[in-house]
Amino acid sequence: MVDVDTPPAYSRLPEPFIGALRELARTKRLLIALDFDGTLAPEVDVPEQARALPEARAAVLRLARMPNTRVALVSGRALKSLIHVADVPDSVLLVGSHGIELRLDDPKDAVSLNTTELQRVDVLKDVLNEVADNFDQVWIEPKPAGFALHTRLATEHNSRIAHLVARQETAAEDSGLTVRDGKNVLEFSVRSTTKGEAVQHLREYTAASAVFYAGDDVTDEDAFDALGADDVGLKSGEGATLANFRVAGPIDVARALNLLADLRDGDVHEQ
Numbered sequence: 420m421v422d423v424d425t426p427p428a429y430s431r432l433p434e435p436f437i438g439a440l441r442e443l444a445r446t447k448r449l450l451i452a453l454d455f456d457g458t459l460a461p462e463v464d465v466p467e468q469a470r471a472l473p474e475a476r477a478a479v480l481r482l483a484r485m486p487n488t489r490v491a492l493v494s495g496r497a498l499k500s501l502i503h504v505a506d507v508p509d510s511v512l513l514v515g516s517h518g519i520e521l522r523l524d525d526p527k528d529a530v531s532l533n534t535t536e537l538q539r540v541d542v543l544k545d546v547l548n549e550v551a552d553n554f555d556q557v558w559i560e561p562k563p564a565g566f567a568l569h570t571r572l573a574t575e576h577n578s579r580i581a582h583l584v585a586r587q588e589t590a591a592e593d594s595g596l597t598v599r600d601g602k603n604v605l606e607f608s609v610r611s612t613t614k615g616e617a618v619q620h621l622r623e624y625t626a627a628s629a630v631f632y633a634g635d636d637v638t639d640e641d642a643f644d645a646l647g648a649d650d651v652g653l654k655s656g657e658g659a660t661l662a663n664f665r666v667a668g669p670i671d672v673a674r675a676l677n678l679l680a681d682l683r684d685g686d687v688h689e690q
């Protein structure tokens with residue numbers, strides 16, 4: 420059994436959280452589902468330049484190699500973008516676009532949009548392009564089922580007005596859109612799937628007896644809400660949350676994942 424009473428790398432983690440991880444590591448089939456931006460990867464100005472912390476990536480790869488253990492990344496990013504920035508082996512399950520896109524073990528699991536949805540995405544593109552053109556440092560990131568309106572580098576005033584105008588103009592064209600708030604981003608989608616539904620799907624798909632979920636953003640709250648008594652939810656950073664534990668940010672998430680890997684490894688070898 421690994422001794423985790425005093426190791427310096429883990430000492431920043433809350434004691435009750437370490438206890439919960441110790442318990443979780445003993446579960447028969449473990450699913451570790453992780454948000455990407457703000458959780459594994461520190462936030463950066465250019466989304467395609469985001470990368471998981473090396474310590475976080477190493478823990479993900481280690482956990483993904485363990486028996487009776489599956490790792491999934493559950494992101495708001497388009498699947499293509501997630502594949503690019505995460506750079507993980509195929510054994511890591513991927514969920515993109517807040518649950519709309521899946522890369523599981525069978526490529527047939529990929530989801531495609533119907534003709535009506537594709538037409539709605541086209542209309543959305545025109546409306547949001549026009550909004551973005553009117554504000555300095557506001558731009559749109561395309562995704563298969565919609566767009567993210569980014570305002571990270573815009574002034575607070577421009578960001579607020581751009582969000583307001585985007586909400587109004589898109590609703591006037593399409594009243595059935597799903598709008599998701601995020602960090603310096605407002606997302607519009609023709610599908611309403613949530614990260615909570617994604618976690619539920621992954622739980623069944625992997626036949627997990629318990630789930631670990633870590634996330635930092637508003638949309639991760641749906642995932643925390645989908646957790647049960649035997650699961651562990653970890654909020655990365657500030658903000659209201661349904662998660663039962665919280666750490667300061669990606670560095671501590673990486674520490675938590677390495678501890679979970681150590682504990683799981685120790686227990687696996689003991690069996």
Ligand SMILES: O=P(O)(O)OC[C@H]1O[C@H](O[C@H]2O[C@H](CO)[C@@H](O)[C@H](O)[C@H]2O)[C@H](O)[C@@H](O)[C@@H]1O
Pocket residue numbers: 454455456457461462463464465466469493494495496497560567569571601602603604606636
């Ligand atoms: O669910 P996530 O994996 O956390 O993805 C959420 C969004 O992440 C990206 O945007 C955010 O991270 C960027 C890079 O740090 C940052 O520049 C931006 O301000 C953040 O909102 C991504 O671009 C979005 O598509 C994701 O939905």
